[in-house]
Amino acid sequence: MTDQSFQPITTVPHQIESLSFAIIREELGEHPFTPEQFPIVQRVIHASADIELGRSLQFHPQAIQAGITAIRLGKPVVADVQMVQVGINKQRLAKYGGEVRVYISDPDVVAEAKRLGTTRAIVSMRKAVREAEGGIFVIGNAPTALLELIELVRQGKAKPGLIVGVPVGFVSAAESKAELAKLDIPFITNLGRKGGTPTAVAIINALSLLAEQKQGDQK
Numbered sequence: 001m002t003d004q005s006f007q008p009i010t011t012v013p014h015q016i017e018s019l020s021f022a023i024i025r026e027e028l029g030e031h032p033f034t035p036e037q038f039p040i041v042q043r044v045i046h047a048s049a050d051i052e053l054g055r056s057l058q059f060h061p062q063a064i065q066a067g068i069t070a071i072r073l074g075k076p077v078v079a080d081v082q083m084v085q086v087g088i089n090k091q092r093l094a095k096y097g098g099e100v101r102v103y104i105s106d107p108d109v110v111a112e113a114k115r116l117g118t119t120r121a122i123v124s125m126r127k128a129v130r131e132a133e134g135g136i137f138v139i140g141n142a143p144t145a146l147l148e149l150i151e152l153v154r155q156g157k158a159k160p161g162l163i164v165g166v167p168v169g170f171v172s173a174a175e176s177k178a179e180l181a182k183l184d185i186p187f188i189t190n191l192g193r194k195g196g197t198p199t200a201v202a203i204i205n206a207l208s209l210l211a212e213q214k215q216g217d218q219k
Helices: 013-028 038-048 051-055 063-072 082-087 090-094 107-116 120-131 143-154 173-180 197-218
Strands: 057-059 077-079 100-102 136-139 162-165 187-190
Touching (some): 013 051, 038 051, 038 057, 038 197, 051 057, 063 136, 063 162, 063 187, 063 197, 077 082, 082 100, 090 197, 100 120, 120 143, 136 143, 136 197, 143 162, 143 173, 162 197, 173 187
Parallel strands (some): 077 100, 136 162, 162 187
């Protein structure tokens, strides 16, 4: 039986978001994030309702600008799994000629992973770096994909414009993100085991919003 006396504070979408952001700012308090980084942090907390996850985010100094530039140049966004692909706002990317690609279920990836006795996530990254140079690679679920991408970067075989590495889990998730933070290329990551699809999607969608806003500022 529902409580008929309950009335939500508001049902107006933009008011709900504004109130949520105000609560986030209050509960987060003092923080080390720059004005460019904070919208990303805010969106991650909004998507996860996890203040500590937001606090754990780490940014390469050029990460935000690199992401905005890649989006506005129409570079592809490579997601590790379909769940991440589904959540990303494709209309905003399409304005600049961009799209979201996922390789993990491609027949050639499946066959090659079986032949090698390794994960599809690993093989998908090997294929992706050949076809999406300069793109944004966003990994929210597969630590093995992130570890492989890091190794390909170190070998000079991958040149992503930005890596968003926020895989969730108990095996290799925290370790893979710690390795990402050692790279001297643009990245966004977080400390620890937390992360996942909502975090990955929130970061990309926040970047595409920033890309629109920056374009508007220049008009």
